[in-house]
């Protein structure tokens with residue numbers, strides 16, 4: 001019988017090719033083992049996984065711009081947010097860093113800039129109102 005650690009490594013495809021083949025063979029011969037593997041898989045899928053598991057699962061693709069927007073608003077779940085932070089900080093993805101910096105500057109600068117424009121507009125027009133001498 002295989003240990004849970006071995007089965008987890010199998011799920012992660014983190015074993016040498018001949019080990020992977022050996023376990024695949026065992027899984028074909030032992031239905032109980034398949035059940036155990038399914039349990040481990042289900043448990044990991046239900047939120048028992050570590051941040052590094054999520055990282056492994058998400059590192060292939062960059063989160064979309066919309067997802068980064070949600071991230072800034074704190075609207076993604078904590079596991080996902082942790083994985084996204086790792087994507088930036090550990091993965092050092094320059095594309096997402098630029099994307100995030102851009103979104104951040106929009107979120108922090110847009111409202112004051114708009115208010116400023118309005119104020120400037122009204123300030124500059126009040127002097128020219130008819131009878132405003």
Ligand SMILES: [Zn+2]
Pocket residue numbers: 061062063087093094095096097
């Ligand atoms: Zn990225």
